[in-house]
Amino acid sequence: MKYVIGVDLGTSAVKVLLVDQKGAVVAQASQPYPLSQPKPGYSEQDPEDWMRGVTAAIQELLAKTDVAPTDIEGLSYSGQMHGLVLLDAQGNVLRPAILWNDTRTTAQTAEITAKIGAQFLAITRNRPLEGFTLPKLLWVKENEPVIFAQAAAFVLPKDYVRYRMTGQLEMELSDAAGTVMLDVAGKKWSQAICDAFGIPVSLCPPLVEATAQVGTLTPAYAAVSGLAPATAVFGGGADNACGAIGAGVLQPQQAMCSIGTSGVVLTYEPDATADYHGQLHLFNHAAPNAFYSMGVTLAAGYSLSWFKHTFAPDEDFTPFVNSAATSIPGAHGLLFTPYIVGERTPYADATIRGSFIGVDSKQTRADFVRAVLEGITFSFRDILEIYAANGKTFKQLVSIGGGAKSPLWLQMQADVFNTPIVRLTSEQGPGLGAAMLAAVGLGWFATLQDCAAQFVQVKQVYQPDPAAVAQYQKLYECYRDVYPATKDLTARLIDFQ
Numbered sequence: 049m050k051y052v053i054g055v056d057l058g059t060s061a062v063k064v065l066l067v068d069q070k071g072a073v074v075a076q077a078s079q080p081y082p083l084s085q086p087k088p089g090y091s092e093q094d095p096e097d098w099m100r101g102v103t104a105a106i107q108e109l110l111a112k113t114d115v116a117p118t119d120i121e122g123l124s125y126s127g128q129m130h131g132l133v134l135l136d137a138q139g140n141v142l143r144p145a146i147l148w149n150d151t152r153t154t155a156q157t158a159e160i161t162a163k164i165g166a167q168f169l170a171i172t173r174n175r176p177l178e179g180f181t182l183p184k185l186l187w188v189k190e191n192e193p194v195i196f197a198q199a200a201a202f203v204l205p206k207d208y209v210r211y212r213m214t215g216q217l218e219m220e221l222s223d224a225a226g227t228v229m230l231d232v233a234g235k236k237w238s239q240a241i242c243d244a245f246g247i248p249v250s251l252c253p254p255l256v257e258a259t260a261q262v263g264t265l266t267p268a269y270a271a272v273s274g275l276a277p278a279t280a281v282f283g284g285g286a287d288n289a290c291g292a293i294g295a296g297v298l299q300p301q302q303a304m305c306s307i308g309t310s311g312v313v314l315t316y317e318p319d320a321t322a323d324y325h326g327q328l329h330l331f332n333h334a335a336p337n338a339f340y341s342m343g344v345t346l347a348a349g350y351s352l353s354w355f356k357h358t359f360a361p362d363e364d365f366t367p368f369v370n371s372a373a374t375s376i377p378g379a380h381g382l383l384f385t386p387y388i389v390g391e392r393t394p395y396a397d398a399t400i401r402g403s404f405i406g407v408d409s410k411q412t413r414a415d416f417v418r419a420v421l422e423g424i425t426f427s428f429r430d431i432l433e434i435y436a437a438n439g440k441t442f443k444q445l446v447s448i449g450g451g452a453k454s455p456l457w458l459q460m461q462a463d464v465f466n467t468p469i470v471r472l473t474s475e476q477g478p479g480l481g482a483a484m485l486a487a488v489g490l491g492w493f494a495t496l497q498d499c500a501a502q503f504v505q506v507k508q509v510y511q512p513d514p515a516a517v518a519q520y521q522k523l524y525e526c527y528r529d530v531y532p533a534t535k536d537l538t539a540r541l542i543d544f545q
């Protein structure tokens with residue numbers, strides 16, 4: 049039997065999966081790393097922490113199995129998107145990576161809109177938002193000119209990890225789309241965007257396709273990790289593109305819902321003509337010549353992990369989440385909005401903050417846990433409403449990410465969306481998608497669709513419960529009114545942080 053490894057470089061942790069030729073996950077390992085928030089709106093990670101985590105997770109993975117490293121034929125990646133890693137001419141990291149959920153760049157996004165708003169949307173297929181990479185590059189250029197002057201290249205998180213493992217510096221296409229410096233339909237760097245903002249195109253690394261082999265491991269990395277030097281390394285993909293592949297979202301009308309640190313509702317787009325007027329993102333898929341659209345909740349799983357970390361640091365996620373079962377839909381009148389680091393879809397608003405509305409002396413901690421889960425789920429419903437307004441409804445949604453571990457949350461999704469929710473045998477969609485890119489790159493399968501037919505396995509389908517659907521419809525109407533009512537108020541409170 050032969051194997052591949054999928055490395056999922058998430059925001060909370062790296063997860064590595066060892067997958068055999070039949071698609072069975074034979075071992076997995078995970079290593080967390082810290083997130084640094086030195087100022088309100090800032091979110092950074094040290095790329096060296098990613099490297100330590102990836103290497104330790106691979107070592108742990110190999111120690112868990114009897115699989116010979118020489119039987120692991122290939123490895124590929126799924127990566128948290130948009131994070132800016134600046135490198136000097138020797139490939140050294142110049143400053144901490146500025147992540148996708150860092151919102152310090154409001155001035156730069158306004159600058160982009162004012163300068164080339166309509167042209168920007170036409171080329172990149174996206175509105176300039178704080179989370180994307182170009183505003184981060186402009187922020188460094190304006191605020192840290194000495195560092196910017198030393199920059200010889202920029203990469204995204206998983207592209208940096210791949211560089212350290214292979215010595216090859218490239219940027220993979222589905223992730224490059226999230227820089228908003230790419231001509232998305234033309235699959236090439238946009239000279240017009242670079243020129244408009246004084247970014248030398250020489251900073252943009254060569255582009256590589258997701259299933260293309262970039263090389264093999266360096267002898268040094270093979271020695272330290274325990275992998276074989278001949279292990280073939282493939283481009284990989286943006287985590288949401290990989291999540292879609294791992295969820296089998298490879299045809300029009302198929303859609304997924306991902307609860308990781310962020311939250312995503314995503315659908316496959318066969319070409320780049322879909323037009324959501326910038327309300328949703330449109331990026332290149334990691335499947336060849338395909339695209340996907342998506343809306344993003346900035347703090348989905350992060351709202352839950354913040355709440356648990358703050359109020360129940362010693363409890364495990366599973367009992368903590370399950371405690372919500374002792375509450376009821378609507379959490380005895382408590383509503384939560386998950387805007388704890390600002391929001392992206394449907395409100396591109398870096399200064400909105402979260403709220404608990406309807407706090408009552410009869411409520412218990414279980415009500416608060418339930419309200420957090422429900423508020424996050426309502427934020428996904430907001431994205432589904434945008435799809436519906438554009439004529440897209442889905443027969444079912446495949447649920448992936450850490451949040452898909454919880455049967456209670458899966459049923460809640462079915463009830464809030466009034467749509468069947470599919471649970472797969474593994475909730476590690478991005479890691480599985482990364483492994484599938486290696487499997488196709490190695491030629492085990494002719495297409496990702498063929499690979500998905502073998503690798504993607506449904507475990508259970510959660511059907512909406514009509515009574516809960518009716519309750520959640522009324523609650524969702526209240527939820528929608530919280531944003532306009534709290535927008536100005538919570539922005540004023542930021543001064544007191």
Ligand SMILES: Nc1ncnc2c1ncn2[C@@H]1O[C@H](COP(=O)(O)OP(=O)(O)O)[C@@H](O)[C@H]1O
Pocket residue numbers: 057058059060061307308309310348349350352353365366369448449450451452453454457
């Ligand atoms: N047992 C669980 N039940 C429900 N949600 C969970 C559970 N364990 C973790 N989570 C949620 O999953 C999130 C992490 O998901 P993951 O897909 O690993 O994220 P990332 O890829 O961003 O690192 C956490 O923020 C947490 O809220």
Ligand SMILES: O=C(CO)[C@@H](O)[C@H](O)COP(=O)(O)O
Pocket residue numbers: 058059060127128129130148149179226287288308309310311312344
């Ligand atoms: O910014 C986005 C997508 O545009 C995020 O979805 C990141 O890609 C991080 O993903 P997770 O760590 O939550 O999986």
